Amino acid sequence: MRKFALNPHRRKFVPGLFLLVVLLVLNACSSDNSNAPSTSVNPFAPTDGSFNHNLGPGASAHDFLASDTYTQLVVEIQYMDGYKPTPDAVSQLKTFLGNRLNKPSGISFIYTQIAPGGKSTYTLDDIAKMEENNRTEFTDGRKLAAYFLFLDGGYTDDTDKSKVLGVTYRNTSVAIFEKTIQSLTDQPTEPQRYVLEATVYEHEFGHVLGLVNNGSPMQTDHEDASHPHHCDNSNCLMNWQVESGGVVGNLFGTNPIPTLDQNCLDDLKANGGK
Numbered sequence: 001m002r003k004f005a006l007n008p009h010r011r012k013f014v015p016g017l018f019l020l021v022v023l024l025v026l027n028a029c030s031s032d033n034s035n036a037p038s039t040s041v042n043p044f045a046p047t048d049g050s051f052n053h054n055l056g057p058g059a060s061a062h063d064f065l066a067s068d069t070y071t072q073l074v075v076e077i078q079y080m081d082g083y084k085p086t087p088d089a090v091s092q093l094k095t096f097l098g099n100r101l102n103k104p105s106g107i108s109f110i111y112t113q114i115a116p117g118g119k120s121t122y123t124l125d126d127i128a129k130m131e132e133n134n135r136t137e138f139t140d141g142r143k144l145a146a147y148f149l150f151l152d153g154g155y156t157d158d159t160d161k162s163k164v165l166g167v168t169y170r171n172t173s174v175a176i177f178e179k180t181i182q183s184l185t186d187q188p189t190e191p192q193r194y195v196l197e198a199t200v201y202e203h204e205f206g207h208v209l210g211l212v213n214n215g216s217p218m219q220t221d222h223e224d225a226s227h228p229h230h231c232d233n234s235n236c237l238m239n240w241q242v243e244s245g246g247v248v249g250n251l252f253g254t255n256p257i258p259t260l261d262q263n264c265l266d267d268l269k270a271n272g273g274k
């Protein structure tokens with residue numbers, strides 16, 4: 001109500017903009033669970049029985065959620081010049097993880113700037129190679145490691161009408177198309193940057209946590225039949241049909257980042273989460 005009265009002009013712009021954003025998020029999800037990159041070399045697949053970082057999205061959901069094996073999480077953030085995630089968005093992600101993961105020894109973030117990729121768009125193979133060339137944090141002892149790569153370009157499947165914002169491509173690995181996010185959040189009529197960033201980061205981490213029906217078994221059937229591994233609740237963080245209703249306004253509200261609905265929360269709890 002308040003935002004409507006204060007800024008009807010902005011309100012007027014929301015639906016079209018949001019539809020665009022929705023399509024982007026949707027497309028981000030259309031590929032994020034399909035398969036791991038088809039690299040011929042798998043340096044993250046150990047032969048000595050230690051943690052395997054080269055599994056598919058959601059394969060390590062329990063390890064992230066519970067504390068029986070891993071009590072600590074380190075998220076390694078590697079970014080290209082100009083595409084570092086905003087502190088507010090990372091703070092939101094940290095809170096999101098803290099609320100869901102049992103990590104009594106803490107959740108921390110490590111930042112490293114890496115060389116520009118220099119491409120306008122990237123394939124999954126490109127992304128996997130950059131991870132293999134740059135990643136330094138790996139699961140060890142009681143410490144679990146996740147990897148977030150922030151790119152200076154878009155995704156190979158991008159079109160004029162839809163662009164991918166993030167891809168969860170391995171059990172501990174996420175790529176964020178930060179340049180695309182920035183391009184959608186640089187106008188006053190567009191969402192605040194940290195809101196769109198946090199929405200994408202949290203959504204992708206939801207896939208790392210096995211949502212929906214991809215590593216964290218469903219306690220109640222709520223997978224969207226048309227969009228595998230997404231939630232059928234239009235207001236849920238893990239939904240991609242957010243064109244309608246409340247979520248549109250929520251991107252501009254006082255608490256704009258979509259949250260997990262009860263069905264998604266129940267799945268995470270049943271798999272060892274909070």
Ligand SMILES: [Zn+2]
Nearest residue numbers: 028029032203
């Ligand atoms: Zn998704």
Ligand SMILES: [Zn+2]
Nearest residue numbers: 231236261264
């Ligand atoms: Zn849900």
